[in-house]
Amino acid sequence: TIVELGVDYGHSTFVFSNALKTNSLYKSKVYGVDRFCGDTSTGIRDTKEFVDNKIKEHNIINAQNIKGDLNEIVKAWNSDIDILFIDGSHDYESVKQDFETWSKFVRPQGVILMHDTEIIKFGVVKYFDEIQGYLKLEFNH
Numbered sequence: 001t002i003v004e005l006g007v008d009y010g011h012s013t014f015v016f017s018n019a020l021k022t023n024s025l026y027k028s029k030v031y032g033v034d035r036f037c038g039d040t041s042t043g044i045r046d047t048k049e050f051v052d053n054k055i056k057e058h059n060i061i062n063a064q065n066i067k068g069d070l071n072e073i074v075k076a077w078n079s080d081i082d083i084l085f086i087d088g089s090h091d092y093e094s095v096k097q098d099f100e101t102w103s104k105f106v107r108p109q110g111v112i113l114m115h116d117t118e119i120i121k122f123g124v125v126k127y128f129d130e131i132q133g134y135l136k137l138e139f140n141h
Contacts, residue, residue: 003081003105005070005098006088006115007032010051016083017063028082030063033073039089074101081105087115092123099127 002016013032020028036048048067055063066073070088084106086098095114106112117128118140128136 001028001079001081002030002083002085003102004030004032004085004087005034005102006086007034007036007047007051007065008038008087009047010054012085012087013051013063013065014054014058014060016085017060020062028062032063032065033070034065034067034088035069036065036067070098071101077102077105079105080107081110082107083111083113085113085115090116090119090122090124092126095124095127099131 002020004012004016007013010032013030016030020030032051034048036051037046038044048065051065054060055065081102084102086095086102088094088098099112099114103112112134114124114128116122116124117138119125128138
């Protein structure tokens with residue numbers, strides 16, 4: 001189970017879904033959780049219809065979008081997560097909230113990915129530096 005927090009136009013959702021298109025992994029699921037309305041750093045726009053149409057157009061059967069506030073959706077979440085990709089709002093408080101509320105569902109052997117850990121203007125950098133108790137790797141590009 002892969003959960004992506006912050007879908008935007010779905011690029012990561014499609015990459016994860018396509019990576020799982022093997023006989024043994026096709027039953028795996030990718031959940032894209034987002035308000036689908038953008039924010040002040042990315043721009044305000046509705047992307048859910050675009051992403052849903054791409055999922056249908058490319059016959060992606062292992063992806064599901066969940067529209068809503070991440071802090072509300074996590075309250076009803078009850079499944080283990082193998083890969084958690086945090087890419088929602090990039091301000092410090094949002095990143096911290098996403099990590100602290102969603103990471104408890106990640107299996108002990110699971111992976112937590114965070115986007116934009118190298119862009120100084122985002123709060124992701126500060127929070128990533130503060131995280132303790134995890135093996136952390138950073139890929140700069």
